[in-house]
Amino acid sequence: MKDLMTSRSQWLRHFSFATHWKTMLLLLVLCVGFNANAQNITVSGTVVDGTDEPMIGATVQVDGTKNVVVTDIDGNFTLKNVAKNATILVSYIGYKTEKIAVNGQTNINVVLTEDSESLEEVVVIGYGGTRARRDLTGSVGSVSGAKLAAVPVTSAAVALQGKVAGVQVTTVDGQPGADINIRVRGATSVTQSNDPLYIVDGFQQDNINDIPPSDIQSIDILKDASLTAIYGAKGGNGVVIVTTKSAQEGKTQVSFNAQGSVSHITKKLDLMDAYDFVDYQWDYATGHSTRNSQTRLFRYNFGHPQDMDLYKQARTHDWQDEVMGNNPFSYSTNLSIGGGNDKTRYNVSITQSDDRGIIMGTGVRRTNILTKLQTKILPNLTFQYNPKMSYRRDEGAGGDNIGTGGIIDVLRYRPTNGIRERDGAWWPEETIDPDQERIFTYTNPVADIKTNVRKRHSYTFTNQASLEFKPISGLTLRTEGVYTVQFKDDKRFWGRLTSEGKKHNSNPVASIEKKQTNTYTWTTTASYDWTIKEKNNFYALAGFELYHKQSEANTMKNRYFPDNISADKALNNMQLGTPYEASSELGTANRTTSYFGQINYNYDHKYLLSATFRADGSSMFAPGHQWGYFPSVSGAWVISSEEFMKDLTWLTELKFRAAIGKAGNNNLDPDMWRYLYKSNASSGPGFGEATVDGELWYGPDKYLPNPDLKWETTLTRNFAFDISLFNGRLRITPEYYWNTTSDLIYKADILSTVGYAQQFQNIGQVTNRGFEIAINGDILRGKDYVLSANFNLGANKMKVDKLTGDADYLYDTHSRSKDGGYNYRLEVGGEVGLIYGFLYDGLYSFDEFNYNVASSVYEPKPGTVDMTNVYEGTQSGTATLPGKPKFKDLNGDGVIDDNDRTVIGRTTPKLQGGFGISGQWKNFDFNANFTYFLDFDVYNATAYYLSSSIDNKNNFKNVLGAYSNRWRYYDNTGAIRQYEVMYGNYWNEGASDYYVTMNQGQTRWNPADLNKDVTMSYFVEDGSFLRCTDITLGYTLPQNIISKAGMSKLRFYASVTNPFIVTNYSGYDPEVDVQSGLTPSFDMNRYPRSRSYVFGLNLTF
Secondary structure: OHHHHHHHHHHHHHHHHHHHHHHHHHHHHHHHHHHHHHHOEEEEEEEEOOOOOEOOOOEEEEOOOOOEEEOOOOOEEEEEEEOOOOEEEEEOOOEOOEEEEOOOOOEEEEEOOEOOHHHOOEEEEEOOEEEEHHHOOOOEEEEEHHHHHOOOOOOHHHHOOOOOOOEEEEEOOOOOOOOEEEEEOOOOOOOOOOOOEEEEOOEEEOOOOOOOHHHEEEEEEEOOHHHHHHHHHHHOOOEEEEEEOOOOOEEEEEEEEEEEEEEEEOOOOOEOOHHHHHHHHHHHHHOOOOOOHHHHHHHHHHOOHHHHHHHHOOOOOOHHHHHHOOOOEEEEEEEEEEEEOOOEEEEEEEEEEEEEOOOOOOEEEEEEEEEEEEEEEEOOEEEEEEEEEEEEEEEOOOOOOOOOOOHHHHHHOOOOOHHHOOOOOOOOHHHOOHHHHHHHHHHOHHHHHHHEEEEEEEEEEEEEEEEEEOOOOOEEEEEEEEEEEEEEEEEEEEOOOOHHHHOOOOOOEEEEEEEEEEEEEEEEEEEEEEEEOOOEEEEEEEEEEEEEEEEEEEEEEEEOOOOOOOHHHHHHOHHHOEEEEEEEEEOOOEEEEEEEEEEEEEEOOOEEEEEEEEEEEEOOOOOOOOEEEEEEEEEEEEHHHOHHHOOOOOEEEEEEEEEEEEEEEOOOOOOOOOOOEEEEOOOOOOOOOOOOOOOOEEEEOOEOOOOOOOOEEEEEEEEEEEEEEOOOOEEEEEEEEEEEEEOOEEEEEOOHHHOOOEEEEEOOEEEEEEEEEEEEEEEEEOOOEEEEEEEEEEEEEEEEEEOOOOOOEEEEOOOOOOOOOOOEEEEOOOEOOEEEEEOEEEEOOHHHEEEEOOOOEEEEOOOOOEOOOOOOOEOOEOOOOOOOEEEOOOOOOOEOOHHHOEEEEEOOOOEEEEEEEEEEEOOEEEEEEEEEEEOOEEEEHHHHHOOOOOOOOOOOOOOEHHHHOOOOOEOOOOOOOOOOEOOOOOOOOOHHHHHHHHOOOOOOOOHHHOOOOOOEHHHEEEOOEEEEEEEEEEEEOOHHHHHHHOOOEEEEEEEEEEEEEEEOOOOOOOOOOOOOOOOOOEEOOOOOOEEEEEEEEEEEO
């Protein structure tokens, strides 16, 4: 019992002590809490600029909190409940943000200075290296992520348009997700790829087309060999370095961006309506007789010509409206979450977009997931892991494959089916042929596109990791690797009445192609930054890199599917068709081993020198030719730092730069140096032979091996000034460059008697000279507004210095052309991309012929050139007759043939560039961007086809509406006898005279007389244009409103993309393959561009 009482007493004492301890602790916490709150203070002050003028609307915020105010009209502010040890941030657009420690002060006055950060701006120069712009000796164009994100597009590549001097960004055509050509200072190669090297977060990538602008921190474009030589073979066409956003240390930040848009076609071509079309078809059918096989086809399809006026009441099918007249809705959304502390930072970004095309059934959907994780394992050891995933789905076959024959077939399809068509009630029902009506319904462009289905999917998974160790100050050891696997599938379906279906007994055909590409890169570098005696600054880099890329593909193509099977059913049940082709292949790996180094020196940031060397060993060449060596050296002098310049207070910077270096190009098909054999199940080994049932055969590849093939190399020189004025408010950078590319890699035609068609060869040399200038500055700046502008201009000209042996010319034909001869020429002393064809010389006149009354035909007089080798005869007779087109006889032999072809156009713009204007007034912001290309030619092959009768026989193709006024063969007025042919008419008195009268002064031929694809100067047009790419107006809600909802930013904006273009070009758009390879600016089957109206928001928590 005593023990129990003792235990109870001890327990009570313990409880009493514990209770007392907890009570004391609670009181202490409360006291500290009240004391802390009591120590919070109110801070007031004034914000002024460098001239002591008050700053209206400056943002004043307690760092790390939502406690924020805006200065009033006198620049005054008051912040309540501020901790004595807090930090205040003061910011205003166009001025440097000031960070001020409170330290118990209750009155703080702040002076904001204008932001001339361009001198200290850091740019990425490769392999993890960065340099302040003031220390650069090479040419770099930079665009911030903020400027890219301000452009309402879903592709970073498109957002670059017009932003950087000397960098040309063009889209192939207007299709969503269309290929984008980026050219850095024009082209260096005449036959191989001129695409720059794309580096995204340190690693090579095929392109940047699918990277959303909202994910990008910055893009730096390296333009000369002093900087690109570090990338050796891959950097010969410039280097585009993309750095995606990383999280900042601090609280978690959530950003959400969304936009929606509606699009429509910007321009329609003027085509014939139903009446004019039938009128033209009768003209085509007659020629010199109303009783022939073609007029019988006319009557069968369109009735008796005496009833032609009925078509004035008939419906005209406007296929441009029915195929391209919709107004699709597109959207893009992005969610980004990031944060971290001093040891670990993370960022996750998810982007989903769906761009719908103006052509029915077309569009591209993208999904991108970007993750960045960085952690400090030790204070001097950092690990970074960046997994990425991207998905892309393309629908539609592209401008050249829409439906059966592309856009051109949509435009040329007949606007009426004539008496076959029961349209309303204007043809008696008993006259309708139901079978022909069904054919029209099935083969018209709308149905044709629906039964020609193409769907492509692409999945790309990237794992990127790096380990960075800094054992001592200035020394950085870094190893990093990336592994990428990409899966692609391409599914096609052709209906039974398409051109592909007709090849297989008019049954549907389906194919599925799957491709997998594996790529890995491993890079290890060591860099060291050090300074001697304060002013001697050094930087050295050394490293090696391994690169490997290999693809494998599988293809299946089946035919003879049931007639009315749908595309989805066929592609999901390939066994319903008969096996036709099946193949699989493993491509040869593209491997490169590289060693590189760089050393930079500057004395007091005034005198700068840089030297780079790289050696690349490539599996694309034979042993003995595998290694290429690429050195560069550059220097700069900051003249403005000299004592004799100190009195020029308006001059912020004046720097002269010079650089020379060598880069390479190994962009060619693998194994071109050794013999290859292949199996084939789709076409025979002989000339034009075909294996109907897909029998397998073996044979050599089409390229004759060339073991002596070697690197294509480019020597670049660059001279430039960097000029900054008025404390950085105006920057001007003029540059001149001179590039020489030697040992051009060219796919040359060879004599087929050796058993091969072509061979890759090193053929000669080209020189590319150019000038560019970039100007950026603030036009106006006030207390609550700023207006800035940028302008850039570039001019370059590539000239051929020499070709193989004694050859002065090389010829090529565009892949979309059916011209039997060549239509592009490469000539020594000339530019690249010269259009080659016949010079149009007007129409044959009556004066060039004698009229033979007895036979009622026109006979050419002596000296009249002969066109019968160019065009075939028509219903009216041979190609040499009055009213028919003629070409200039350049060699004077009286006969027009391929010997009379000459250069008829040049496709390199003499000037190109862009400019933009941006501004902010209070909470409103405004942006407008423009691009321009001046003085270059485009070959309008689409207009040629719409001015011709190619494939018109029994297909009845439409033509341009302008040909309602044309050279005519029949009487459409009734002056002699309506609808009766006048040419060759001996049975109606006065007919032959009236034929002359009704065509007197006519300058437009009859499309019936252009019956072959022939390249001629009439369709070479000036492609010069000025395009407004986008106009955007935005409004950001005030901080004092949105902070209550936990938001730090809320901006709404409206935009118009491609609002207008100024050009004299008659086609849809002159921007088609500008400066792309040997055959640029060829307008045929191009997807028209659209105009979009965009609404969006930017939200940050």
